[in-house]
Amino acid sequence: xxxxxxxxxxxxxIYILAFxxxxxxxxxxxxxxxxxxxxxSSSGKKAMITFWNxxxxxxxxxLKTIVEDYxxxxxxxxxxxxxxxxxxxxxxxxxxxxxxxxxxxLIATNPTTAAAYIQNGSIVPVDDFYSVDGxxxxxxxxxxxxxxxxxGKLYLLPMQxxxxxxYWNKDLFKAAGLDPDSPPADFDQLADYAVKLTDExxxxxxxxxPIKGAPQYYSMFIWGNGGDMVDVANKKxxxxxxxxxxxxxxxxxxxxxxxxxPKGLNGVETDKLFLSGKAAMYITGPWLAAGLxxxxxxxxxxxxxxxxxxxxxxxxxxxxxVPKGASEEQKLAAYDFVKYWNSTEVGKKWSLAIGFPPYxxxxxxxxxxxxxxxxxxxxNLGEAGRxxxxxxxxxxxxxxxxxxPLMEQIxxxxxxxxxxxxxxxxxxxxxxxxx
Amino acid sequence: xxxxxxxWLNGWNRPEKxxxxxxxxxxxxxxxxxxxxxxxxxxxxxxxxxxxxxVKGFIGLDHFERLFQxxxxxxxxxxxxxxxxxxxxxxxxxxxxxxxxxxRNTRYRKFLRSVYFVPSICSFTAIGIVASFLLDPQTxxxxxxxxxxxxxxxxxxxxxxxxxxxxxALTAWRSFGYSMxxxxxxxxxxxxxxxxxxxxxxxxxxxxxxxxxxPMLMPSLSFCVITTTIAAMQVxxxxxxxxxxxxxxxxxxxxxxxxxxGFKMAPYDLGYASAISVLLFxxxxxxxxxxxxxxxxxxxxxx
Numbered sequence: 001x002x003x004x005x006x007x008x009x010x011x012x013x014i015y016i017l018a019f020x021x022x023x024x025x026x027x028x029x030x031x032x033x034x035x036x037x038x039x040x041s042s043s044g045k046k047a048m049i050t051f052w053n054x055x056x057x058x059x060x061x062x063l064k065t066i067v068e069d070y071x072x073x074x075x076x077x078x079x080x081x082x083x084x085x086x087x088x089x090x091x092x093x094x095x096x097x098x099x100x101x102x103x104x105x106l107i108a109t110n111p112t113t114a115a116a117y118i119q120n121g122s123i124v125p126v127d128d129f130y131s132v133d134g135x136x137x138x139x140x141x142x143x144x145x146x147x148x149x150x151x152g153k154l155y156l157l158p159m160q161x162x163x164x165x166x167y168w169n170k171d172l173f174k175a176a177g178l179d180p181d182s183p184p185a186d187f188d189q190l191a192d193y194a195v196k197l198t199d200e201x202x203x204x205x206x207x208x209x210p211i212k213g214a215p216q217y218y219s220m221f222i223w224g225n226g227g228d229m230v231d232v233a234n235k236k237x238x239x240x241x242x243x244x245x246x247x248x249x250x251x252x253x254x255x256x257x258x259x260x261x262p263k264g265l266n267g268v269e270t271d272k273l274f275l276s277g278k279a280a281m282y283i284t285g286p287w288l289a290a291g292l293x294x295x296x297x298x299x300x301x302x303x304x305x306x307x308x309x310x311x312x313x314x315x316x317x318x319x320x321x322v323p324k325g326a327s328e329e330q331k332l333a334a335y336d337f338v339k340y341w342n343s344t345e346v347g348k349k350w351s352l353a354i355g356f357p358p359y360x361x362x363x364x365x366x367x368x369x370x371x372x373x374x375x376x377x378x379x380n381l382g383e384a385g386r387x388x389x390x391x392x393x394x395x396x397x398x399x400x401x402x403x404x405p406l407m408e409q410i411x412x413x414x415x416x417x418x419x420x421x422x423x424x425x426x427x428x429x430x431x432x433x434x435x
Numbered sequence: 436x437x438x439x440x441x442x443w444l445n446g447w448n449r450p451e452k453x454x455x456x457x458x459x460x461x462x463x464x465x466x467x468x469x470x471x472x473x474x475x476x477x478x479x480x481x482x483x484x485x486x487x488x489x490v491k492g493f494i495g496l497d498h499f500e501r502l503f504q505x506x507x508x509x510x511x512x513x514x515x516x517x518x519x520x521x522x523x524x525x526x527x528x529x530x531x532x533x534x535x536x537x538x539r540n541t542r543y544r545k546f547l548r549s550v551y552f553v554p555s556i557c558s559f560t561a562i563g564i565v566a567s568f569l570l571d572p573q574t575x576x577x578x579x580x581x582x583x584x585x586x587x588x589x590x591x592x593x594x595x596x597x598x599x600x601x602x603x604a605l606t607a608w609r610s611f612g613y614s615m616x617x618x619x620x621x622x623x624x625x626x627x628x629x630x631x632x633x634x635x636x637x638x639x640x641x642x643x644x645x646x647x648x649x650p651m652l653m654p655s656l657s658f659c660v661i662t663t664t665i666a667a668m669q670v671x672x673x674x675x676x677x678x679x680x681x682x683x684x685x686x687x688x689x690x691x692x693x694x695x696x697g698f699k700m701a702p703y704d705l706g707y708a709s710a711i712s713v714l715l716f717x718x719x720x721x722x723x724x725x726x727x728x729x730x731x732x733x734x735x736x737x738x
Contacts, residue, residue: 113700264681408682433704
């Protein structure tokens with residue numbers, strides 16, 4: 001047994017050691033804080049712009065070179081640190097990062113996803129961007145600026161604007177005895193062609209219908225036949241209207257009875273199918289064009305076929321947004337990169353490389369852009385462009401949890417009438433929590 | 436000053452007090468990562484709150500009322516029970532049979548023991564990704580083997596009725612090694628004399644297995660069954676990596692649904708997700724307590 005009060009050198013040694021460790025540990029923590037502070041207060045030296053986006057496709061390479069060029073030009077002043085991640089990861093990481101004050105300075109997202117962030121004040125208004133020195137407001141197409149507008153304020157600055165397009169493989173059309181230069185004019189012709197172009201023995205499909213992770217292509221069939229998904233003004237589902245039930249029956253017949261599509265593919269897998277020449281017709285965004293050219297696929301692009309009531313497609317886009325918590329300096333730094341992105345030179349580079357339609361008047365007027373057939377086709381949406389559930393906070397959830405699962409059921413041969421009724425109730429359930 | 440510090444330190448240096456110091460680090464971890472989140476979940480489940488940590492108000496038990504009208508929750512609960520109901524027996528039987536075989540200490544059987552144990556040190560994420568490649572209907576190896584054998588080309592993770600069995604098989608394959616190691620240790624501690632006595636009485640191998648091995652193994656076996664059941668009720672990673680709850684939501688489990696509700700996309704309903712977590716917590720606790728009581732009684736009967 002120890003006796004209290006005895007002098008024990010070893011014991012003091014242990015106390016000293018313990019004390020030293022506490023000091024060292026505290027110093028580690030302290031160091032960390034200091035580092036963080038110096039990073040944000042070094043506005044005089046270099047401003048860091050952390051930039052999150054979801055450009056995981058073939059467009060990432062071009063995006064990276066643009067960011068590298070920017071960093072080289074602004075060495076010592078600004079630096080963009082870009083983090084590209086898949087959309088589901090982005091949607092999962094961003095909210096907690098905003099809640100804990102560790103959000104990036106700049107994000108790129110689409111208006112549908114942004115609705116929730118706008119509604120709860122997680123991204124800040126960016127109206128003052130257009131008064132930044134060197135930004136020419138008149139160069140922007142008004143529609144591109146309007147894309148980021150909500151309740152009279154601007155939340156998204158244009159990064160790209162596009163419509164969802166109808167693609168067809170000309171070689172497969174020729175092989176099936178169809179005119180390779182004329183896409184189907186209406187839905188009936190689409191169904192007719194799809195059957196002719198399907199050849200199960202060759203693993204070849206007439207019309208590819210993904211069941212998740214793709215643009216909301218089903219909505220152009222709904223709109224085309226005069227229906228809609230949601231009464232946006234009254235926040236009520238109108239999915240189970242008689243015309244929609246007919247539309248879904250028709251889709252079910254096409255997918256499950258005529259078997260013109262493989263079952264259960266997501267967007268990336270369907271892209272691959274079309275890129276490898278195994279699908280004859282497909283509806284998706286302009287990003288596919290670059291890959292098709294690379295793979296030497298002889299393809300055509302047009303607006304989707306007409307329905308019984310209208311010709312419709314989705315007008316969509318991606319915009320820059322600044323999450324809550326960014327300091328005024330960080331915001332200005334972010335604006336500088338957005339300004340660079342929206343310069344004629346960069347806009348032209350992006351359009352030519354990826355095939356995106358230009359929204360800057362100076363880029364649209366460029367001779368090289370005007371000579372490009374694909375871009376010309378992609379730029380012209382006419383009257384057909386419509387927005388998917390504008391301003392609805394739960395739009396992503398309605399798309400991902402109800403409408404795509406409905407498409408999945410339809411493609412795998414379940415009863416469309418029952419499915420539509422159930423989906424309509426689920427939409428109303430989601431809309432209940434709309435502000 | 437120095438005296439009082441020394442006095443204070445000496446007070447803590449007595450054996451009965453020092454014990455608290457020794458368990459303090461473990462207790463702190465438990466408190467910080469288990470008790471605090473548990474209480475937080477209980478509190479959040481009564482709030483209208485999202486992942487942005489914005490509280491829109493206290494709503495009492497509204498979330499819990501919603502639980503019982505939620506078709507998707509009921510479906511996911513069915514899937515979870517389907518998973519647990521097949522995976523747990525499968526894994527335990529597999530583990531028990533292999534454990535009996537590899538429990539003798541020959542070099543070959545020791546080698547087999549390691550081989551069976553290897554999958555359980557790999558992460559489910561890695562295993563899930565590799566399995567998705569191997570079982571891919573278009574490009575996978577196994578569907579193509581099946582075709583070469585003249586059998587139908589199964590779509591495994593893509594087929595609504597095959598997806599869950601595929602996940603179950605994958606989970607049993609990866610996890611049975613862990614249960615097996617525990618059972619091997621249990622078998623090796625059964626005295627050899629029991630078997631000798633049984634042999635003298637003319638008991639065959641099967642009789643020995645059911646009359647000696649199983650009863651003597653009850654403590655290890657009950658531990659394996661209970662921990663495996665808890666893990667099965669919380670199944671998430673392998674499904675998240677392979678099927679993401681699809682096709683047709685046929686593999687969406689309760690934890691998957693919690694994730695989808697709270698974290699996947701807007702409106703990020705953290706309050707409701709917490710309410711489901713609380714329900715799952717209560718359900719697992721009830722099942723565990725019931726099983727524990729059953730096994731304790733069995734052990735008491737056998738003793």
